[in-house]
Every structure is written in structure tokens, then in C-alpha cells.
Amino acid sequence: MSMWSAVRLWFDPDEVRSVGTTPDYRFSLANERTFLAWLRTALALIGGGLAVAQFLPEHRLRIVIAVALLALGALVAIRAVDHWARSEKAMRTGAALPPSRFPAALALVITAGAVALLIATLA
Template identity: 85%
Template sequence: MWSAIRLWFDPDEVRSVGNTPDYRFSLANERTFLAWLRTALALIGGGLAVAQFLPAHRLREVMAVSLFALGGLVAIRAVDHWARSERAIRLGEALPPSRFPAVLAIVVAVGAGALLVATLL
């Protein structure tokens, strides 16, 4: 686990394996990483909006904290996926599969349903 985390912070560690890829692949990987970070920021912003604008209710607190936690999880997942993908690109391997986008979509859909219920209450 610690070796994976070290990849997040040490660019030389990522570059130490495989061959230097066509820069377009690395830049595409970086754009994907930034898109995930935008998603994380949107979730955190949604948590702030829920905390500020929904009427005082226990569901409001649960939803706000859930959105904050989900935003943090997405940010961590983004950097991990970036590092694993960059390594795979450099080694000429298949990109690592991920179920995270599907899980995130389901969680967001459930959260939207909870927001609908909270708004109607």
C-alpha cells in the first residue's frame, strides 16, 4: 500500500519504470485526473450547498457529510488511478480496470433521490 502512495508524490518513481510514452498519452491521463478532481470539487461544493441551504434536518447533516466524504474519496481515487495508469502506459500494459465510475454514478443517483426527499420534506 505504501509503495502505491509513494507513486502519488514522487514523479521520479513513476518515470523509473518502462519507456517514455508518447507525451499525448501522458497528457490525456493528466486531463482525466483533472476531470476527476473537478468531480471531487463539485461533490464538496454540493455538500456545502446542502449544509447551507436545506432546512435544518438530520438528513441534511447526513447528506452534507456524505458529499464531503465522497468528494475526498474521489480525489484520492483520482490520484491513485492516475499513478496506476501512468505506470501501465509506460510499461505498454492495458490500463487498469476500474469499477469506481459505475459505483460513483450509483451513489450520486441515490444521493439525488435523497435530495429530492429532503427537498420535499
């Protein structure tokens, strides 16, 4: 699938519905709930980035942490819509759901950030 066709799936629900057959609505709704959970995670990361930028004392580390959280929030939001569209298409065509290493990678990045903040706090 080309990048352009993947992006079209994000913004055109008719594009997603044009393939395969309609799955049980419960699966589509579960897919949508998962998408919304990822968006809540993205909003929390963005909110955390804004809080760091506003409330931590002036320090170069403050900018690094704030930018990292904001960028990670944006990445999670983009990944959420991509995963929603690919999962919906897979359900409609009877294909296996798309595998994803993103949750594990996100958990590792957040863990590394937490450890870095712990070290910075104790130092």
C-alpha cells in the same frame, strides 16, 4: 503492489518515471486531463456538501447529506490520483490500463442520492 508503494507513486513523479519507457506525451497529457476532470468532480461534490451544510434548513437530513457529499468528494480525489499513477505506470510498462469499477459505482451512489433527495423533497 503494497499500499506504501502506491502512495509513493502519488507524490514522487520520479518513482513513476523510473519504470518502463516514456510513452507518447499525448497519452500522458490525456491521462493528466482525466485526472483533472476527476478533481473537478471532487471539488463539485465538496462544494455541494458545503452548500447543503450552509443553506438547507436545520434538519438531521442536512447533516447526513452534507457529510456524505464531503466524504464522497474526498474519496473521488484520492481515487483520481491513484488512477492517474496506475495508468501512467501501465502506459510506461506497456501493460493494459487498470480496469476500474469506480465510475459505475460513483454513478450509482449519485443516482441513489438524487433519488433520496427527490423523495425527501416530495415528502
